[in-house]
Amino acid sequence: MNKTFMRQAIQLAIDNIKNGGGPFGAVIVKDGTVIATGVNRVTANNDPTAHAEVCAIRQACEKLGSFSLEGCDIYSSCEPCPMCLGAIYWAHLDHLYYGANKHDAAAAGFDDQFIYEELELPSGNRRLKTASLLEEEAKAPFTLWAHHEQRVEY
Numbered sequence: 506m507n508k509t510f511m512r513q514a515i516q517l518a519i520d521n522i523k524n525g526g527g528p529f530g531a532v533i534v535k536d537g538t539v540i541a542t543g544v545n546r547v548t549a550n551n552d553p554t555a556h557a558e559v560c561a562i563r564q565a566c567e568k569l570g571s572f573s574l575e576g577c578d579i580y581s582s583c584e585p586c587p588m589c590l591g592a593i594y595w596a597h598l599d600h601l602y603y604g605a606n607k608h609d610a611a612a613a614g615f616d617d618q619f620i621y622e623e624l625e626l627p628s629g630n631r632r633l634k635t636a637s638l639l640e641e642e643a644k645a646p647f648t649l650w651a652h653h654e655q656r657v658e659y
Contacts, residue, residue, distance in 0.1 A: 510578075510595075511532075511582075511604055513530075514531050515530060516530070517532070517544050518544065520582075521546075527548065528556075528613065529557040529581070529583055530581075531579060532561065533561045533622070534579075535565075540569070541561065543561030545560075545565060556589050558585050558592060559589055562574065563634040571597070573659070575598075575599065576599060578599055578602065579600040580602045582603070583604060583605040583652075584606045585603065585618060
């Protein structure tokens with residue numbers, strides 16, 4: 506846990522607002538050294554997945570040449586949204602440190618509560634119209650994967 510890295514994430518968020526982006530910043534650290542940073546570029550890049558944490562994870566993975574960020578920590582200026590939290594778990598980061606919380610983000614107009622609520626509902630009851638299609642045929646890739654000798658576990 507390092508306040509300097511958190512301050513860097515916060516400063517990235519502040520600077521990003523001045524550069525046309527959203528108020529979020531993230532820093533990924535390995536062995537006490539910053540290896541990647543990210544800022545929210547959703548509207549600047551017309552990319553709804555361009556959240557600070559996701560951008561930092563992409564940069565860190567590219568730099569390390571690995572999909573796993575084990576041995577790394579992430580500092581986020583704000584508590585991650587569900588998408589970013591999922592990405593943090595999938596990247597296998599060791600620690601997550603955040604500054605502001607999801608209630609602070611909601612007060613500023615970034616309310617992710619509806620996503621948390623939607624995830625608790627059966628898929629047929631969600632706002633996003635959802636239906637399963639060709640379920641049996643869609644299992645074929647998993648069968649192939651289970652028997653694939655060169656698969657890489659993640």
